[in-house]
Amino acid sequence: MFTIVEKPLDVGALIQDAQRRDCGAIATFVGTTRIDESEGAAVEYLEYEAYRPMADRKLEEIGAEIEGRWDVRYVSIVHRLGRVDPGEASVAIVVAAPRRGPAFEASRYAIERIKEVVPIWKREVWSDGYVWVGSQVGTRDQVTGVRTFRGMDSGQRIPWRALR
Amino acid sequence: MIKVLLFGAAADRAGTREIELPVEEGVTLAEIWPLLAEMHPDLAPMRDTLAFAVNGEYARKDAGVSPGDEVAVLPPVSGG
Numbered sequence: 256m257f258t259i260v261e262k263p264l265d266v267g268a269l270i271q272d273a274q275r276r277d278c279g280a281i282a283t284f285v286g287t288t289r290i291d292e293s294e295g296a297a298v299e300y301l302e303y304e305a306y307r308p309m310a311d312r313k314l315e316e317i318g319a320e321i322e323g324r325w326d327v328r329y330v331s332i333v334h335r336l337g338r339v340d341p342g343e344a345s346v347a348i349v350v351a352a353p354r355r356g357p358a359f360e361a362s363r364y365a366i367e368r369i370k371e372v373v374p375i376w377k378r379e380v381w382s383d384g385y386v387w388v389g390s391q392v393g394t395r396d397q398v399t400g401v402r403t404f405r406g407m408d409s410g411q412r413i414p415w416r417a418l419r
Numbered sequence: 420m421i422k423v424l425l426f427g428a429a430a431d432r433a434g435t436r437e438i439e440l441p442v443e444e445g446v447t448l449a450e451i452w453p454l455l456a457e458m459h460p461d462l463a464p465m466r467d468t469l470a471f472a473v474n475g476e477y478a479r480k481d482a483g484v485s486p487g488d489e490v491a492v493l494p495p496v497s498g499g
Contacts, residue, residue, distance in 0.1 A: 286473065286499045303498070304426060304427065304428055305498075306424065306472070306475075306491055306493065307476040308475065309476070309491070310498075335497060336443060345498075346498065346499050366499055369498050369499050370496065370497070370499045371496070372477075372496070373496060373498050374426065374472070374491070374493050374496055374498075375496060375497070375498030375499075376426055376427030376428070376494060376496060376497050376498070377497045378427070379499065387428035387431060387494065388497040389427075389429050389494065389495035389496065389497040390427060390428030390429075390465070390468065390494045390495060390497075391428075391450075392428035392431055392432060392465075392494075393428075393431075397469060
């Protein structure tokens with residue numbers, strides 16, 4: 256199942272859906288919203304938006320890539336949009352495989368690929384403004400400061416020049 | 420006409436999420452960009468960070484665009 260939702264994720268139900276008699280491992284990755292603080296300000300919540308249906312299709316493509324690389328029997332990726340409060344899940348990846356190695360590797364691959372190719376964006380809403388992660392664009396006074404670059408170290412950029 | 424969709428920081432900077440643009444058959448993304456940057460000058464500094472999609476798939480700078488196509492302006496993605 257590859258899907259995008261606008262409500263809280265039921266991770267337990269997603270794991271149950273992955274249980275299979277021919278699999279000895281279910282690997283789960285859950286991305287949750289982290290609270291950053293700096294100089295008296297804090298992130299209050301994150302807000303996600305997506306380009307649909309391209310984002311849905313890219314999730315399916317990641318699933319197909321995984322099935323071509325590893326012996327896995329079930330892959331599920333669910334990403335949440337809209338406001339996500341601190342500590343809540345924004346993405347859940349569940350992979351079932353006969354053996355644990357491929358399950359671990361495939362779930363790691365899925366989250367890395369999401370951060371590279373799936374057209375989803377998050378905005379940090381701070382107590383004193385907001386910042387688009389990865390673009391360093393927002394309303395915070397210190398928007399050019401180092402602390403707003405948090406999203407730029409994960410290799411998710413696909414610059415125009417790279418596509419030239 | 421083509422429909423240009425903007426997302427995330429690009430929508431923020433342009434102050435809009437959708438732009439209708441009159442174009443002729445065979446124009447490329449590289450030729451469309453200056454039109455967008457002229458309409459919305461705050462977009463211009465983002466140029467090197469942006470990717471583009473045509474009809475829902477990543478497209479290169481030299482990709483052709485036809486009337487009726489949907490072009491998307493995509494800032495660095497930050498899902499997860």
